[in-house]
Amino acid sequence: MSSIAAVSDIQLEKKSSLWLDAWCRLKKNKMAMVSSFLVVAFFLLAIAVPILSPFPIDEVHYDSIGMAPNTLHWFGTDILGRDMLARTFYGLRISLAVGLTATLVSFAIGVVYGAVAGFYGGKVDALMMRFVDVVYGLPYMFFVIIVMSVFGNNILILFMAIGAVSWLTMARIVRGQVLSISQKEFVEAARSCGVRNRTIIFRHLIPNALGPIIVYTTLMVPRTILVEAFLSFLGLGIQPPQASLGSLASDGASAMDLYPWLILFPGVVLAILLFALNYFGDGLRDALDPRMKK
Amino acid sequence: MMALLTVNNLCTTFSTPEGVVRAVDGVSFSLERGEALGVVGESGSGKSVTVMSLMRLIATPPGRIESGEAIFEGRDLLKLPEANLRSIRGDEIAMIFQDPLTSLNPFLTVKRQLTEVLETHRRMSPKKALTESIHMLELVGIPSPAKRINDYPHEFSGGMRQRVMIAMALLCRPKLLIADEPTTALDVTIQAQILELIADLRHEFGTTVILITHNLGIVAEVCDHVAVMYAGKIAEYGKMGEIFVRPRHPYTQGLLRSLPRLDEKRAARLESIVGQPPDLTLLPTGCAFHPRCEVKSEHCLREFPSAVRFGDHHYAHCWHAEDRS
Amino acid sequence: MNDILLEIQQLKVHFPIFKGTLFPREVGAVQAVNGIGFSVRRGETLGLVGESGCGKSTTGRALLQLIRPTSGQVLFEGKDLADMQGEELRRMRRHMQMIFQDPFASLNPRMTVGDIVAEPLVTFDIASGKELQTRVQHLLHEVGMDPKFIRRYPHEFSGGQRQRIGIARALALNPKFIVADEPISALDVSIQAQIMNLLADLKERHNLTYLFISHDLAAVRHLSHRVAVMYLGKIVELASHDDIYSTPKHPYTQALLSAVPIPDPAVQKKRERIVLRGDLPSPLHPPAGCRFHTRCPYAMPHCIAVDPPLRDYGDGHFAACHIFDTPPPSKL
Numbered sequence: 001m002s003s004i005a006a007v008s009d010i011q012l013e014k015k016s017s018l019w020l021d022a023w024c025r026l027k028k029n030k031m032a033m034v035s036s037f038l039v040v041a042f043f044l045l046a047i048a049v050p051i052l053s054p055f056p057i058d059e060v061h062y063d064s065i066g067m068a069p070n071t072l073h074w075f076g077t078d079i080l081g082r083d084m085l086a087r088t089f090y091g092l093r094i095s096l097a098v099g100l101t102a103t104l105v106s107f108a109i110g111v112v113y114g115a116v117a118g119f120y121g122g123k124v125d126a127l128m129m130r131f132v133d134v135v136y137g138l139p140y141m142f143f144v145i146i147v148m149s150v151f152g153n154n155i156l157i158l159f160m161a162i163g164a165v166s167w168l169t170m171a172r173i174v175r176g177q178v179l180s181i182s183q184k185e186f187v188e189a190a191r192s193c194g195v196r197n198r199t200i201i202f203r204h205l206i207p208n209a210l211g212p213i214i215v216y217t218t219l220m221v222p223r224t225i226l227v228e229a230f231l232s233f234l235g236l237g238i239q240p241p242q243a244s245l246g247s248l249a250s251d252g253a254s255a256m257d258l259y260p261w262l263i264l265f266p267g268v269v270l271a272i273l274l275f276a277l278n279y280f281g282d283g284l285r286d287a288l289d290p291r292m293k294k
Numbered sequence: 295m296m297a298l299l300t301v302n303n304l305c306t307t308f309s310t311p312e313g314v315v316r317a318v319d320g321v322s323f324s325l326e327r328g329e330a331l332g333v334v335g336e337s338g339s340g341k342s343v344t345v346m347s348l349m350r351l352i353a354t355p356p357g358r359i360e361s362g363e364a365i366f367e368g369r370d371l372l373k374l375p376e377a378n379l380r381s382i383r384g385d386e387i388a389m390i391f392q393d394p395l396t397s398l399n400p401f402l403t404v405k406r407q408l409t410e411v412l413e414t415h416r417r418m419s420p421k422k423a424l425t426e427s428i429h430m431l432e433l434v435g436i437p438s439p440a441k442r443i444n445d446y447p448h449e450f451s452g453g454m455r456q457r458v459m460i461a462m463a464l465l466c467r468p469k470l471l472i473a474d475e476p477t478t479a480l481d482v483t484i485q486a487q488i489l490e491l492i493a494d495l496r497h498e499f500g501t502t503v504i505l506i507t508h509n510l511g512i513v514a515e516v517c518d519h520v521a522v523m524y525a526g527k528i529a530e531y532g533k534m535g536e537i538f539v540r541p542r543h544p545y546t547q548g549l550l551r552s553l554p555r556l557d558e559k560r561a562a563r564l565e566s567i568v569g570q571p572p573d574l575t576l577l578p579t580g581c582a583f584h585p586r587c588e589v590k591s592e593h594c595l596r597e598f599p600s601a602v603r604f605g606d607h608h609y610a611h612c613w614h615a616e617d618r619s
Numbered sequence: 620m621n622d623i624l625l626e627i628q629q630l631k632v633h634f635p636i637f638k639g640t641l642f643p644r645e646v647g648a649v650q651a652v653n654g655i656g657f658s659v660r661r662g663e664t665l666g667l668v669g670e671s672g673c674g675k676s677t678t679g680r681a682l683l684q685l686i687r688p689t690s691g692q693v694l695f696e697g698k699d700l701a702d703m704q705g706e707e708l709r710r711m712r713r714h715m716q717m718i719f720q721d722p723f724a725s726l727n728p729r730m731t732v733g734d735i736v737a738e739p740l741v742t743f744d745i746a747s748g749k750e751l752q753t754r755v756q757h758l759l760h761e762v763g764m765d766p767k768f769i770r771r772y773p774h775e776f777s778g779g780q781r782q783r784i785g786i787a788r789a790l791a792l793n794p795k796f797i798v799a800d801e802p803i804s805a806l807d808v809s810i811q812a813q814i815m816n817l818l819a820d821l822k823e824r825h826n827l828t829y830l831f832i833s834h835d836l837a838a839v840r841h842l843s844h845r846v847a848v849m850y851l852g853k854i855v856e857l858a859s860h861d862d863i864y865s866t867p868k869h870p871y872t873q874a875l876l877s878a879v880p881i882p883d884p885a886v887q888k889k890r891e892r893i894v895l896r897g898d899l900p901s902p903l904h905p906p907a908g909c910r911f912h913t914r915c916p917y918a919m920p921h922c923i924a925v926d927p928p929l930r931d932y933g934d935g936h937f938a939a940c941h942i943f944d945t946p947p948p949s950k951l
Binding site: 451511 | 670671777779780807808809810811812813815816834836837864874875876877878880881882883886887892898899
């Protein structure tokens with residue numbers, strides 16, 4: 001009995017959890033911290049742009065058409081005299097919203113779907129993955145276009161449509177990971193301890209599949225932003241005078257030789273955003289792995 | 295007679311995120327022609343790194359051979375130009391590994407892999423190389439070798455694959471055969487077959503063998519000399535009979551005592567060595583074995599022991615080897 | 620001592636093999652375990668030895684219902700586990716635990732040591748909060764680990780320490796029966812003895828019953844009261860640890876014992892070696908009759924035709940071999 005008493009008196013090392021530890025490790029990764037700062041800054045700017053900007057997004061000024069960047073219009077103006085700074089950050093707003101919503105939708109569906117298929121295996125897995133294969137076979141742009149034309153040109157529908165088609169790859173990745181992880185002895189150990197299936201999936205399988213999941217998620221944000229840009233270009237996405245980074249870039253591309261700043265600024269903002277997301281994703285993946293030291 | 299291989303003060307380091315690790319730290323030994331040396335040690339003892347360094351098969355970076363020499367028939371393996379070394383590897387010195395699947399190319403038939411060795415090292419005609427390869431497969435005990443030679447590695451069972459590996463290693467009649475845990479992945483009955491094969495081939499060709507293993511029983515079966523390694527250094531070296539009958543280093547003694555044996559009465563408890571194998575990034579000072587040693591003194595914490603000799607071919611690095619014998 | 624804790628009868632585990640992508644159909648089955656039966660007495664350690672692919676690990680997992688048996692009974696204190704489903708089976712898991720081979724794969728790398736050992740206690744709502752922590756620390760203390768390590772992750776420990784953590788987890792629920800599947804074979808030589816001693820101590824202290832699965836005959840002999848030898852999904856011999864090592868009956872057991880290298884050159888020289896020819900046949904198409912006849916030095920025509928039953932040769936020494944039948948009943 002004395003040993004129990006002795007044991008409970010021990011001063012424990014600091015309180016920790018997977019996420020708390022991950023945060024400590026993330027803090028030490030400079031690139032990831034700079035990146036997350038940038039992402040957050042972009043977020044705030046995108047939200048606050050109507051308050052901060054003296055120019056509304058759609059205010060046409062015929063006296064200031066195609067002006068190069070100057071002290072009044074930092075990013076210049078477009079061929080209708082609209083302030084590019086305001087338009088770029090409005091665009092960022094739409095792009096971020098599309099990217100994140102679609103990614104969240106596909107993350108939620110894909111991870112659970114893939115994990116369930118991989119964990120149960122056998123017939124359940126075969127059936128679920130055949131369904132994925134069939135949907136995969138459909139040209140997905142076609143699917144988005146049908147959804148958009150049936151339900152109308154609504155931004156929310158756009159988010160959903162993109163998310164609903166991009167979970168397929170996520171499901172495949174997660175299923176593959178889960179299949180190999182569930183062969184590991186610690187999963188068997190959990191089962192032999194009577195741990196319930198749901199707990200096994202959420203405590204043992206998904207956390208160990210996080211690496212590829214996070215990498216794929218961070219890659220998906222830029223991809224959905226580009227998909228949105230493409231849809232906008234087809235006239236199915238964001239409608240003028242609304243703008244997204246994609247539509248701004250594609251507009252700018254057509255007048256690149258005369259007004260290079262029209263593509264430069266949205267392009268640079270998009271590039272910085274994508275870089276930051278990628279670095280942040282890598283940092284998050286490393287931080288969530290307790291085996292990574294430092 | 296001159297030794298076939300003399301290794302002097304070999305040091306190999308690896309740079310890791312935790313700092314530079316001395317995986318092999320001042321290893322010296324020499325090998326007579328026809329001798330079989332067993333190198334015994336736990337994971338991290340540096341036994342594999344030692345022979346990989348001799349063959350210069352250490353990935354650089356992170357690995358680096360810091361110092362030392364390895365004189366093989368008058369040539370220093372550690373200083374030879376890469377091209378010369380390549381002609382020695384697989385020809386005069388051959389290696390077999392724990393897992394033959396990783397060292398045989400899964401996309402090529404056994405025939406391709408065997409004949410290629412002879413065609414490059416021995417400049418044999420394809421026809422002669424094929425005859426020779428089939429002969430060698432027969433020698434290592436592969437049934438119907440003329441037919442099986444057209445198979446791919448995965449079509450062989452584990453034991454047969456190891457035989458193919460051995461056949462490939464022996465094709466050029468190497469002077470030195472290095473076997474790195476050749477039977478660890480195999481079952482005992484298959485292990486017995488492979489050990490018998492290695493013993494037979496030694497008699498047949500007079501091949502010199504370095505056998506790396508963690509299993510003292512295997513050493514007792516195959517080798518003449520034993521080097522016991524701990525934390526990158528040789529703890530004890532000697533003739534096999536000596537080491538097993540009169541071990542001098544507390545580590546060797548502990549290892550031998552801790553093994554349950556089939557030929558002895560069952561003991562109630564095993565006498566185990568306390569503690570964990572050393573973490574190479576945080577090696578203890580002085581003698582690295584001291585935290586686990588029963589006879590350590592203050593001296594052991596300060597300084598690595600110099601070799602204490604017991605006759606010609608037996609030495610142990612322990613400050614207390616003398617007074618314990 | 621004759622109190623039976625676990626009894627298995629006619630246990631079969633077959634893994635079906637499917638071919639075809641769209642509509643897979645069964646084209647055969649790997650007969651991993653093919654109709655075995657034995658019982659484990661309360662408080663004893665039954666050793667199960669055999670080479671890879673003989674079905675010993677599958678047997679251990681089938682006992683715990685981690686792999687569901689194809690047919691046969693697994694009676695744990697008289698109740699058939701093979702018949703149980705869902706919650707009823709989950710409740711039974713409290714009483715039987717497993718220790719795994721690979722100390723690197725058997726601990727979730729993203730959970731702390733404390734959470735790993737606590738998981739069984741949390742699952743069965745046995746303890747929470749302060750009490751949970753105390754119990755976890757006590758478990759760690761019991762397996763020889765410093766209890767202050769509960770906030771650390773598995774990768775910070777060596778193989779032997781991880782194996783201790785795995786053992787603490789298996790002990791958490793105070794089980795009656797533990798299947799130890801090759802618990803020492805992935806460990807360094809100097810650590811194996813430590814873990815064997817730990818297993819022996821815990822058995823004493825908690826009155827445990829072990830099924831000790833290993834290919835290391837010396838280790839099995841050291842820990843077991845009785846030993847069962849498996850070959851290709853069948854038990855070929857079962858006897859007390861003294862009998863099986865001093866008077867092995869089955870030719871396979873004899874070969875297996877003689878193949879173990881002994882770390883003593885003097886003994887090594889005197890031993891007679893039976894080196895078996897050939898490889899283990901595929902469990903997909905096991906040989907007809909006695910499964911060992913393809914490698915047996917004493918194989919008779921009769922062996923190809925009839926599978927010998929496991930028979931008692933006195934004192935609980937069972938063997939399945941025709942050479943003890945006199946005279947050979949048929950000519951082929």
